[in-house]
Amino acid sequence: MSAKPWQISNIPGPKTASILKSGEAVAKILKKAKRPILIVGARIVTEKVDGEPLVKYVVELAKLGIPVVATAHSRKILLEHGVKPVATMPLINITNMLKDPEWKGFDGNGGYTHAIFFGITYYLQSQMLSALKHFAPKLITISLDKEYQPNATWSFPNLSEKDWKEALEKMISSLKGG
Amino acid sequence: MSAKPWQISNIPGPKTASILKSGEAVAKILKKAKRPILIVGARIVTEKVDGEPLVKYVVELAKLGIPVVATAHSRKILLEHGVKPVATMPLINITNMLKDPEWKGFDGNGGYTHAIFFGITYYLQSQMLSALKHFAPKLITISLDKEYQPNATWSFPNLSEKDWKEALEKMISSLKGG
Amino acid sequence: MSGESLRLKATEVQTTIGVIKGLEVAIGAVIEEEEEWEPMGPTPFPKVTDLRSWDMTLLKRYKPFYAPFCDLCCLCTYGKCDLTAGKRGACGLDIGTQQGRIVLLACLIGLAAHAGHARHLWHYLVEKFGRNVPVDLGGDIAVEAPHTRLICGFRPKTIGDFDVALKYVEEQLVQLLSATHTGQEGNYLDFESKALHVGMLDHLAMEIADIIQIVALNFPKGDPDAPLVEIGFGTVDRNKPVILCIGHNVAPAVEIVDYLREHNLYDKVEVCGVCCTAHDMTRYYSGAKIIGPLSRQLRYIRTGIPDVIIVDEQCIRADIVREAQRIHAPVVATNEKKCEGLPDRTHDPIDEIVDDLVNFRVPGVFIEDPRKAAELVVKTAIKIAPLRKQYKTLPSKEELIELAKKCTNCKSCRRACPNDYPVNEAVQAAKNGDLSKLAELAEVCVGCGRCESACPRGIPIFTLMTKAAEAEIEKERYKIRAGRGPIKDTEIRNVGAPIVLGEIPGVVAYIGCPNYPGSYREVAEMAEEFLRRRYIVVASGCEAMDIARYLTEEGKGLYEVYPGDFDAGCLVNVGSCVANAHISGAAIKIASIFARRNLRGNYEEIADYILNRVGAVGVAWGAMSQKAASIATGFNRLGIPAIVGPHGSKYRRAYLGRPDREEDWYVYDARTGEKVYAGPAPEHLIYPAESKEEAMVMTAKLCIRPNDTTKGRAIKLAHYIDLHKKFFGGLPEDLHLFVRTEADIPITMKDEVLEFLKEKGWKPMKIPDPTLLPRLIRRKAK
Amino acid sequence: MSGESLRLKATEVQTTIGVIKGLEVAIGAVIEEEEEWEPMGPTPFPKVTDLRSWDMTLLKRYKPFYAPFCDLCCLCTYGKCDLTAGKRGACGLDIGTQQGRIVLLACLIGLAAHAGHARHLWHYLVEKFGRNVPVDLGGDIAVEAPHTRLICGFRPKTIGDFDVALKYVEEQLVQLLSATHTGQEGNYLDFESKALHVGMLDHLAMEIADIIQIVALNFPKGDPDAPLVEIGFGTVDRNKPVILCIGHNVAPAVEIVDYLREHNLYDKVEVCGVCCTAHDMTRYYSGAKIIGPLSRQLRYIRTGIPDVIIVDEQCIRADIVREAQRIHAPVVATNEKKCEGLPDRTHDPIDEIVDDLVNFRVPGVFIEDPRKAAELVVKTAIKIAPLRKQYKTLPSKEELIELAKKCTNCKSCRRACPNDYPVNEAVQAAKNGDLSKLAELAEVCVGCGRCESACPRGIPIFTLMTKAAEAEIEKERYKIRAGRGPIKDTEIRNVGAPIVLGEIPGVVAYIGCPNYPGSYREVAEMAEEFLRRRYIVVASGCEAMDIARYLTEEGKGLYEVYPGDFDAGCLVNVGSCVANAHISGAAIKIASIFARRNLRGNYEEIADYILNRVGAVGVAWGAMSQKAASIATGFNRLGIPAIVGPHGSKYRRAYLGRPDREEDWYVYDARTGEKVYAGPAPEHLIYPAESKEEAMVMTAKLCIRPNDTTKGRAIKLAHYIDLHKKFFGGLPEDLHLFVRTEADIPITMKDEVLEFLKEKGWKPMKIPDPTLLPRLIRRKAK
Ligand code: SF4
Ligand code: SF4
Ligand code: SF4
Ligand code: SF4
Ligand code: SF4
């Protein structure tokens, strides 16, 4: 199953993201993930999903022990919400490190297996996912934004605010439930 | 519903062909078609579908009254099978005429509504369908070849020989039945 | 060979065809045999591979990072080839190499735009004024053409002298474009080295284009007090005939101004411009009006106000004739690069053409002679203005609401918008008579029209937006300092030391196009932040205009508040896009004038100098074009980093340092040859930032240089830390990499920084006399 | 301005720096003031717009037909823009205009390849032999450089004279590339006019490249009896050290041959080549061996036979180093356009480099000095050959079957194959030990390697194919006539009249690359058909090679059977790709030598002459590259139509006539000014054919010209009808459009044709003295 890119013209090529059908589906993938990392960007500073600030879900995921990288100017709101990012850097820096097979991660324990993108400008995220698709083919990339990201390994399809919120809530509850 | 282009890299853009799910589906479209035209090419000269020569289906469609344009060197085999093409010309010539809104058709009675492509080199056909998609947006184009043609309005998905034969047979029988 | 040169002067030559007096002939490049002003460096007229080792030095530290925009290649008939993740095309190419190739191609197209522009202008000016117009930029500017000296190794005396430099650029460009052919270069590093070469040539071409127009047309010559001129929709008196000039090549605009002057029509006709032609018009005649940057082009046309549109070259919409037809304004094309399918009437009598235009018989004409085009547009504007009254208005609010009612809320508009603006919501609101959302949209919109084009209901969304913001139009009146051109040698002498020692915290240049991720105001906000912090702020092109369209809290424009000097806390508008060469030129001049390094044919050493010592950074927040790609790449080869906005990720390539890889950040200490860790300074050569806040923090960081004195470093760190605290919270995680000794720590932050350093296990480091070039080591380490 | 010119000669010049003897100076273009060999026409050194009206004349009849290869534009950071069916990009561009832009860009890249090649060669030859090598092509060639005369308006005396022509090309190219920048040209017709200009320049650049190498290196000078040389895998003695040269620029190969000669090593080392360098090597030294066209490059490397690979420029795989590493053969890169990321060792001692290479310490080196590179490869080849024995073999059949067993029949290979070959089936068969299908595949395969790259199981499919066809390798020994270069004036004098009058039915040129839709044999089959019919058949580049790899029913090669004259029923190999200029040059020479039209700066008239009178057509059956695009477009501007294979549809643009629109086919009768219907002749300027049969029928038809005499027309129609009957069956439907009077009807077909004409209601028509240029009308019609 595939979807149309949210920005209609953002068609990259033959290999496109598989669809995350539900929040549970995400949870299932994340539960099995050996070394996931969560990368958050500018959109978590101001954006809301059906009334709920995006940063809330970052807090929840962080609580579950997923390390968080703050890109753009997202660090401040994370700190305000009690999340200490494992690193603060431009999105392209962390992307660059993720595509280095030699890199041992922020804790020195080895590379990451899953990179989760959340709250990042659509087209910039798309470009970074493209870099990883081509140059880090083993890394699994997941976009949790509400727009379909064709360059990810996994992405939601284009969701309404309501459905997005539901998916995120379900994801968190499933993860907690596990 | 959509499919992957048969030639994997042949990805044109956001607008891609709808899938013809069966021979009956084709028949349904053709029955409603006011002024269809059938364009056949080099592949009908030698190619077979599961043992049956392609030209057989051209003969059947011609019998149903659809005018046939012979492109490449397909004229000869058509004549041999008793089909007198309404015109013989390079594929690009007929494509060029089809995109001319002023053109009145070979019989002078007006432009065509449906252009059916059959037995034409995959990538060349794709390019011609692209020209029509962009420059004759009202024309409905149909590819009856066994490979998915993303630039058509309607195309079969990528079919096995067996399924293709079945689809073509069903198309003919439905058309005759109607 | 291309660097080989001969210059002959002869007072009298006897030949078989007669006697020639005052013969002066240049073949190939010019060598000034009469005075050796400087010893020639190793690479005059460098060919494609001559600076490859410098490039490889840069590329080893700043590795190309590729974000493919497409997984396919479609450049030859073997394709499309699927290059996904390691697959190779029919020619053997892989995805990384293809990105390098596309980057090279983009840079080449950018270079061609500038070099083509320079050449066209050169012919125009030589024809008008002769080859012998002296390259005289006034007494304060002795280093008249730093790029020409640095790259070509000669000092231009007259505009004619630039011919050899242009020929050199042209020959190189052909070799470089050839490398993009299927079956040519196959290595990404070599594609990048070639792109860097293109970038270098681009600054040379820009320098030539701007210098020849400055000296021949008497533009301001590095004048910090260049006049404040008017900018904004509201500056134009729409009751007069309005001539709108669009583009980059000032030739026709100059002729219009001359024609108006000669015919005493200054007060009768409004001449205004969009994009760089507008900049250059005001450099020629301060009474010309600037409408605004590229992003305002479609908007201004849709108001219906322009009576005649004259276009030259570059940054002109491809649908200009169609849009002009919509408002019944004739288009006059004047340049071979932009003919628009219009009939060539260059040789017809003017009155016939005027007649055809005012009677709307043709949508426009092509007139390749700028003088004739000028006369034509003035005459046409005067005649057509009364006839166009009816087209000078936008639809009424009622009509607008009727149009909005067709909206089905399908979101095609939003999904076509480069910035994902909620266009559909604004149209939906308009349905109910609420135009405020459309007006808000108009404020931040980059003016591309894609939403409208995508609407399946054919709603003229862009016109709706324009109407909704109509009230703003009259109000839009700002001031901008006319482009002053180069930086004076005297200024360089003043700021050279504080910049190199780090005491002026940095030079920040806002340049490039308006493909912003959000409001244009962000550029001005960034500029203001650094002006307040007493950085030297420089601007050019569309960003110089957008900086003008902003008022401080006191209701003043930034150009009114901050002086136009090249000095701390000042705001310099160098001018149009080609004036960007003066920004890189200023860096070169610091090496030359302040540090007395030889420029002549000495590119590598100067670039090494700038990379390690000159805390300059370019910010191209809306970088859109191929020109912006080559400009940025030219800055990079010279050791000046650049930040682009998030859309810049679609250039497909960044040059990224890896601060976590300590081994990447060693320099030679030129005194001893010892390898010394110098910190990730600058961290990247080019990278896309996601938000303006990120860009600001990074701007401060990218101004740090290995050569900073402790005093200078402390000042730079103070700003970096302060901005980090302001926008990110807390101390920067990488702070310890930039503190070499305790003296580097900003005095007011000492305690917290020391605590942080302790946590990090920080140890003091050496401060080198930094270089990346082994040949510059004065004494070898034992 | 670029056309302005000055040529000075002085025996002695006194200057302030001394006395110069024998001064000769050229500025801008050269004018020969000492003799007015011909009056100057209207357009010497035409700039971009000077021939625009001719272009518009062509484009009105032959409208651009666009088949977009992609619905998106991704050329700037506003993108990607969706341009589907009328949508516009952020810059205002629509899909048709974008196609024109991409076509222009492709042509420019093609031109850059040839112009860059010409310029590189020019520097090389001038450095080696001086500027004064005379342009002497022998007594039978007085019109030495028809394109140079036609376009630039001067006659080159020495190779140095070409400098001004190259500078002109370089300057024009920059202006044209600039037009592709976002925000520049916005009209598809103007993009096409510019592409046509590029095409014209391309032939000029090719002419220069080929003439300077002919005269400086003493290649055959239009010799119909140029030696038959060897071509094919089997021609190489693999027991000797084998040097493989790949590319287009003969400089390093020349140096290799010279080095071998100087060191008496001719018999000790095999020198062979792929692509045009191979052609040119044999023009320099008939003992060199041609491996074959581009399609054989990967194949030959995979055999493991080459000991050293030296590459110059163009048509070299992007994965050359990787492929060479696979067989442990070092690569020596020699040209700035193709550095391959290899270390620059130009200034290191040769023996050090040899040592590094033979010890496999580096995969290759970059040596920019051809002479040094030559010495290096010879020394390396001799030393490394014994060490490489083990790598000179392919895997065994058993290994091959083991590899094939990994196949899951997923069809990824087939779906990646440009020609949709059943690769999976061949691999499946190999699983069971049946290699015949792989061998069949190898026979028709274009050698791109995409199947292998796409295989998710990592099966080295291409190696499998190579192995399966191994037995063929030794057998592949054919003959080709070494490229003879230009057509002699004497030949033109002989065939001029019969061609123009139509009695030689046509000139058919097989040119271009090997991206065939099927077997390479199709090209030879087509050539043979027209040779038998006594057309003049010309070939160049890869197609000239593929024509050699075919035996007639009698087991003879076509070059052995058909003489090498430019005459009916002869087969001319002009040479490498740049020799294509001699084909168009021959058409120009017909106008000049036979018809005595002035060439000098008189492009439009000559093109009009050729379009209406010279029955020539180019067939680029495997046209792949950007070069092929610009070559074809250059033929088109000159009035010569071209047929490309079906892959050519991916160039995105055809120029199509509409035979059904009678109004499109009127010409002026130059005698009276009357407008006369002249039939759709030629029908198209460029179009992709689907099958070789279609191409043959169309080839015959495209040779028809308005000026044919009735006798000539009857001959041409006889072939057209005959081929139509043979491949299509029956009479052509459009026959009546070509019969002007009964005398046009081939005598043997009279009855059936008359009957057909009756059915069609045919009426006799006038035979004009045809022209499309009103200014050539000698007397106005009443
Ligand atoms: S240039 Fe190479 S990768 Fe691109 S389409 Fe051609 S063969 Fe494929
Ligand atoms: S595209 Fe048109 S119809 Fe669709 S939401 Fe936007 S304005 Fe409404
Ligand atoms: S015109 Fe403005 S709102 Fe419309 S797509 Fe462009 S940026 Fe978005
Ligand atoms: S590279 Fe651009 S034009 Fe080519 S297929 Fe990709 S999106 Fe389309
Ligand atoms: S060049 Fe024009 S159509 Fe292409 S991406 Fe840029 S804005 Fe869009």
Ligand code: SF4
């Ligand atoms: S791609 Fe590989 S595995 Fe798939 S069918 Fe072809 S050879 Fe077999």
Ligand code: SF4
């Ligand atoms: S190498 Fe041959 S078989 Fe394989 S994809 Fe290319 S053309 Fe097809």
Ligand code: SF4
């Ligand atoms: S014909 Fe084409 S493929 Fe062959 S050598 Fe020339 S350009 Fe290359």
